[in-house]
Structure formats: C-alpha cells, structure tokens
Amino acid sequence: MGKKLSKKQESSETVHSQRIDEIMKTDNNEVQKEIKILVLGTGDSGKSTFLKQLQILYKGGFCEQDRFLYRTTIRVNLMYNMKTLIQIVEDLKITIQKRTQKIVKRFDRSKKYCEENLTEKMKNAIINLWNDPGFKQAYERRNRFELSDSANYYFDSCERIFKEEYQPNDKDILFCRIPTTGVNEIELEVNNKFWKVVDVGGQRSERRKWIHQFESATIVVYFKNWRLTSNNKLKKKKKNHYCIQ
Numbered sequence: 166m167g168k169k170l171s172k173k174q175e176s177s178e179t180v181h182s183q184r185i186d187e188i189m190k191t192d193n194n195e196v197q198k199e200i201k202i203l204v205l206g207t208g209d210s211g212k213s214t215f216l217k218q219l220q221i222l223y224k225g226g227f228c229e230q231d232r233f234l235y236r237t238t239i240r241v242n243l244m245y246n247m248k249t250l251i252q253i254v255e256d257l258k259i260t261i262q263k264r265t266q267k268i269v270k271r272f273d274r275s276k277k278y279c280e281e282n283l284t285e286k287m288k289n290a291i292i293n294l295w296n297d298p299g300f301k302q303a304y305e306r307r308n309r310f311e312l313s314d315s316a317n318y319y320f321d322s323c324e325r326i327f328k329e330e331y332q333p334n335d336k337d338i339l340f341c342r343i344p345t346t347g348v349n350e351i352e353l354e355v356n357n358k359f360w361k362v363v364d365v366g367g368q369r370s371e372r373r374k375w376i377h378q379f380e381s382a383t384i385v386v387y388f389k390n391w392r393l394t395s396n397n398k399l400k401k402k403k404k405n406h407y408c409i410q
C-alpha cells in the first residue's frame with residue numbers, strides 16, 4: 166500500500182517538476198525574445214539619428230504628423246544656422262562681397278525664430294549669403310563653432326524648404342538636429358525577436374537620467390562624437406562659440 170502511494174506521489178512530483186521546467190523554459194524564451202538596447206553617448210553623437218534610421222528601416226518611416234513637426238524645426242534651424250554662420254564670418258573677419266555685406270547688415274537676427282520669420286526676404290537673404298564664397302569658407306571652419314555639420318545640406322535646399330507646400334523627406338529628417346530631453350524608445354520585431362531600443366539625452370544635464378535605464382538593458386551601445394576626440398576637444402568660450410583645445 167505504502168509502496169503504491171509512494172509511486173503515485175513520485176509520478177505527481179515528476180509531473181509537477183516537468184510543469185515547472187516548462188514554465189521556466191517559456192519564461193526564459195520570453196525574456197530572451199525581448200532585447201533591450203540602451204543607446205548612450207555625448208550630445209550630438211548621432212543616437213537619435215540611429216533611432217530615426219531604425220524607424221525608416223523597420224517601422225515604415227515617418228507619418229504625416231511627424232513630418233509636419235520636423236518641417237517647423239528644419240525651417241527654424243535653417244535660420245539659426247545662417248545667423249551662426251554670419252557670426253563666424255564676422256568673428257573670423259572673413260572677406261565677403263560688397264553686395265553680401267549689405268544683406269548681412271539687414272539680416273533679421275531674431276533671438277527666437279518662428280514660422281513668421283519665413284519671408285521671401287529671409288529666403289533670398291539666406292540664398293545670397295550662402296552663394297558668397299566667403300560664407301562657404303566660414304562653413305569649412307565651423308569646427309571651431311557650434312554649427313551643425315548638416316547646415317550646408319539645408320542651405321543648399323533653402324528654396325525647397327521655404328516653399329509653402331514643403332514636406333520634409335527622409336534625408337531632411339535624418340539631418341535634423343533636436344537635442345533629446347528625457348527618453349526616446351522604439352520597439353521592433355526583427356528575426357522573430359523583439360527589440361526595444363532606448364535613446365537618452367547626451368547633454369550634460371541629461372546624463373543623470375542614464376542610471377535609470379541600465380537595469381534591464383541587454384546591450385549597451387556607446388556613440389562617440391568625432392568632434393570631441395581627445396585631440397580635438399571643444400571648449401565653450403561664450404554662447405554658441407567653441408574653440409579647439
């Protein structure tokens with residue numbers, strides 16, 4: 166009797182154990198299925214650009230609402246970039262044409278640009294200034310200043326960007342710089358696996374938030390800004406101005 170009961174007990178324990186094994190296997194598979202990639206790096210190193218590329222490659226690109234939001238930023242950035250380039254021309258005392266000097270004097274150097282500054286006059290001013298070889302020379306020397314590497318792309322596209330019906334294409338969006346505050350996430354399903362890619366802000370004030378993201382990270386990817394290599398350190402001199410140490 167006792168022997169029979171023990172056999173029953175044994176088989177029930179085996180079933181129980183098998184069940185636990187199955188649950189653990191399923192749980193393990195679930196955990197393995199979601200891979201969290203934490204993207205770290207200093208500001209302007211290309212973290213958010215990487216997420217945009219993933220959006221294009223795996224999520225069907227950008228919706229109309231996204232494009233509309235980028236449109237305003239691209240236009241406003243374009244004006245700020247020209248304002249910075251004028252500052253570079255002046256600071257470096259680069260020779261520019263007489264006709265261009267007049268445009269510089271009349272250039273609207275607003276503290277805060279918005280869509281209202283997008284006038285025909287502004288568009289012509291940017292195109293004319295950019296056509297001056299002195300401005301191209303200033304752009305080549307931008308590494309001493311806070312001017313985006315993609316500024317030339319937007320200056321070249323000024324006519325198109327100022328058009329009323331302008332809708333940014335994927336390249337326009339990839340080049341658009343918006344410093345991240347907080348956390349951006351994108352979830353993807355690739356090769357039967359779920360990937361969560363987490364992008365954080367790399368500006369100094371944002372870095373204290375990184376610690377909260379490490380816990381469940383499977384992979385950490387660190388992006389490096391080529392401008393900030395040890396031989397090419399940028400030291401802030403005054404607002405918007407950097408110099409190489």
Ligand SMILES: Nc1nc2c(ncn2[C@@H]2O[C@H](COP(=O)(O)OP(=O)(O)OP(=O)(O)O)[C@@H](O)[C@H]2O)c(=O)[nH]1
Nearest residue numbers: 208209210211212213214339340342344345366367
């Ligand atoms: N030419 C070129 N430009 C790039 C490349 N990757 C990124 N950029 C540009 O460099 C800038 C990087 O900006 P973000 O991707 O917003 O940088 P980030 O690391 O997210 O910066 P924070 O959000 O401030 O931490 C953008 O203007 C991009 O267009 C690249 O491979 N080639």
Ligand SMILES: [Mg+2]
Nearest residue numbers: 212213344345
């Ligand atoms: Mg970013």
